[in-house]
Amino acid sequence: MKVKNWIKYLFGICILTQTLIGCKNEDGIIPVSVNDLRYESTPGRIVLRWTTPENSNIRYVQVKYYDPLLKQDVLRTASAFADSLEIPETRAKYGDYTFVVKSVSETDDSGEEHTLVAKSQPASKTWTTSLISLSGDKLKTNAQEPSEGNLSNLVDNNTNTFFHTAWSVDIPGPHYITIELPSKIEGWWQFGYSPRNNPSNKPTNFDLFGSNDGNNWTLIKNFTKDKDKLPVDAKTSFVSERLNAEGHSFSHLKLSVNETNSGTVFWTMSEFKVYSVSLIDPEADEKEVE
Numbered sequence: 001m002k003v004k005n006w007i008k009y010l011f012g013i014c015i016l017t018q019t020l021i022g023c024k025n026e027d028g029i030i031p032v033s034v035n036d037l038r039y040e041s042t043p044g045r046i047v048l049r050w051t052t053p054e055n056s057n058i059r060y061v062q063v064k065y066y067d068p069l070l071k072q073d074v075l076r077t078a079s080a081f082a083d084s085l086e087i088p089e090t091r092a093k094y095g096d097y098t099f100v101v102k103s104v105s106e107t108d109d110s111g112e113e114h115t116l117v118a119k120s121q122p123a124s125k126t127w128t129t130s131l132i133s134l135s136g137d138k139l140k141t142n143a144q145e146p147s148e149g150n151l152s153n154l155v156d157n158n159t160n161t162f163f164h165t166a167w168s169v170d171i172p173g174p175h176y177i178t179i180e181l182p183s184k185i186e187g188w189w190q191f192g193y194s195p196r197n198n199p200s201n202k203p204t205n206f207d208l209f210g211s212n213d214g215n216n217w218t219l220i221k222n223f224t225k226d227k228d229k230l231p232v233d234a235k236t237s238f239v240s241e242r243l244n245a246e247g248h249s250f251s252h253l254k255l256s257v258n259e260t261n262s263g264t265v266f267w268t269m270s271e272f273k274v275y276s277v278s279l280i281d282p283e284a285d286e287k288e289v290e
Helices: 003-022 151-155
Strands: 035-042 045-051 060-067 072-079 084-088 094-106 114-119 126-132 139-141 175-187 187-192 203-211 217-226 248-259 271-280
Touching: 035 114, 035 271, 045 094, 045 114, 072 084, 126 175, 139 151, 151 271, 175 271
Parallel strands: none
Antiparallel strands: 035 045, 045 084, 060 072, 060 094, 094 114, 126 271, 139 175, 175 248, 187 271, 203 217, 203 248
């Protein structure tokens, strides 16, 4: 076959198969399109799915959409070997999301665009915590050990230091500490502590009280080793369950220890922390900015 005839033959084959597998010419390579475009919706998330033809000439799949949370247009890409793309941080409150999907070849040429309209399931509510700053001069105890373990060590952010109640002098139990908070707790909150880095004198039963004047106390809850999994080793810190102060707010806390793992009236602790807790609803309307 003559050279010219070969060229005509190959060119004809190229035109015939271009829409299936692509053919490189001066205009580049037009990729095949993905098909069976669909989506799955879960809370705060949309997953786009598609089918890629076998032996395709796709380099990657491109997805464009407007994100109302970010208030901007977004472009995401997926590998030629992928069959899905996750769209994170979606919201049901925004209604329809419109996705424009197309394949791209190695010459950066695009295939046919496909549009898919999808809705998100409502994003889940989440809890967030914020550490409340405590001051050493706002802590008091009825049983400070004179020889070691200053009370202010509870709030120095150093687990190598510790507080110790009285053992060298006889002070009847229960030994307790009180904490004056920088502001009143009125909603959800938590507290936590780190034990001293030794195996002894760990609280295994204590009462937690709240007060608004530091004199009159109301029991918040009794905590025990078995019920609340209080730590009795040197490495495990404790964080309480979420507690709700709604209806009985307080500005002072009192931790009074009834029992220890050593059977002593005195006890030790390395760090003590208090947290404010908020329940965030991503589907709530944004507050207007003044």
